[in-house]
Amino acid sequence: MAAYIPPFLFVLGIIIFIHELGHFLVARWCNVAIDAFSLGFGPELIGWNDSRGTRWRVALIPLGGYVKFAGDDNAASMPDHDALESMSEEEKRTSFYLKPVWQRAAIVAAGPAANFLLAIFIFASAFLIVGRPTVDAAVTGVRPDSPAAAAGFQPGDVIVAIDGSKVNAFIDVLRTVSSAAGQDLTFTVDRGGQEVTLHATPEQRDLKDDFGTPYSAGFLGIENRTSPEDVHRQTFGPIGALVAGAQETAYITKRTVEVIAGVITLEQSPKQFGGPLRVAKISGDMASIGFTALFGLAAMLSISIGLINLLPIPMLDGGHLLFYGIEALRGRPLSLRAQDVGFRIGLGLVLLLMFFATFNDLLFLTS
Structure with missing residues (x-):
């Protein structure tokens, strides 16, 4: 199993970095102050500060990442309302939570969008280079x-x-x-x-x-x-490869949505859902074939992670977008209590999903 760890970290690191980079770049474009850009969770292994005060860090637990905006209470981007109230007028102008709702939605949606763009780039590159x-x-x-x-x-x-x-x-x-x-x-x-x-x-x-x-x-x-x-x-030229890469991404996205819908409606087996253990094994298997296969896996996982993050579950990007959609319709955000309850429910669902995926992984690895 140890041989699976390097390709697993390589694949997951690329996907996480690109996802968080999407959030980061659009936030910078919207002039939002960013406290931290983290690959992984937990204790910091290495880190440095850039010229605008953002802490770039690599953390111990490599199963995710986050961009922490000024005024965030935690890595899940729940607002720290006490900090928001104590901000100066200058700080408020760069606060994520005081930006127009369309800018907040664009920043949140940029993460999953980056995952889809990564998949298109990988597929297009493969088609251009090797056909x-x-x-x-x-x-x-x-x-x-x-x-x-x-x-x-x-x-x-x-x-x-x-x-x-x-x-x-x-x-x-x-x-x-x-x-x-x-x-x-x-x-x-x-x-x-x-x-x-x-x-x-x-x-x-x-x-x-x-x-x-x-x-x-x-x-x-x-x-x-x-x-x-x-x-x-x-074989493909540059434009043809890009079109084919977009078509390949669209097909895998469609197929993944069908699988998720089929599992939810009990029309398909839930054993298809896997977590980090299965991804690690498959990464090792693909690495044994070659880099082309490994990058192909990265593209497919990037699509899956982009779609999962768009699920309307608080704690995920889709949950934030759901809240912003409600805010846009109501003309004002949900109450603090409603948001807090939503995040607690979302945390429970995410933990349940992780437990279910890990259970499936153990069955897969021991079968």
Whole structure:
């Protein structure tokens, strides 16, 4: 397990730094005084002060980070009302809590937004430098008693369209099927030069990836065994790589939202949710493959962290945005008591989520 720690800290450190940098840069743009920029929580390991009085620090517990504004009571950006009341007029002009609600919302939203931009940058860089490997959508086998077998798929079929949308590679089939459990799909296939139309309904199944990580997805039952000569590499220019990176980020974001919604509605297995232990193991596995795989993992985790932070739970960025939305509608902020109760509930939910994820991790690592 010790071998997993360096790649884990590398991946998590990049994601946390970019997230907090988003908050930091927009806060500076809005002329907000910043007391501290911290990677990690707890006792400080190293730190320094910049020319504007911000303390940059690396702390002992590397499972998060924060930007502490002047007037914050703690790392969760709960306001210190006594400190706010005792501020001078000059200090009030740079106080986060006395800025217009749109500026506070922009500062809070900048963290998750930075996570999505990081993912786009990583994917675009990979596509530009090494291209994207693709495999033709050829069926090399059909699982018995599967939706594909019932629909009449045969080895040798080449899928050319699904519900009228062109299929360029086998990954297009996997992505369409994975998010279409229970939906009737129309497949257009090339069978020996003849166009054939087949109808199939993917089943929802609990599966495992190559590293043993559980996930739920639509299952069709077709196989696509390939050899190295079957793999093509799609190349991109700078603009094309950026567009492809944005499209890849959008797809993973959509798929992640579907998974979260499926778990909440009990339509998908909650075993898919993992915490630091699972991330550490997967980081080590990806590092053993190479830096490209490790950066790909960083992009996917960055998207997940951006989405989780947007959940409307007090203590998270989404909870703050919820409060600011209510403030904008009411014309005044929620009462101090209402905010305090909200933060306490949010803390309980966050701790419960962490416990649940860690429990899933232990089951995953011992299975």
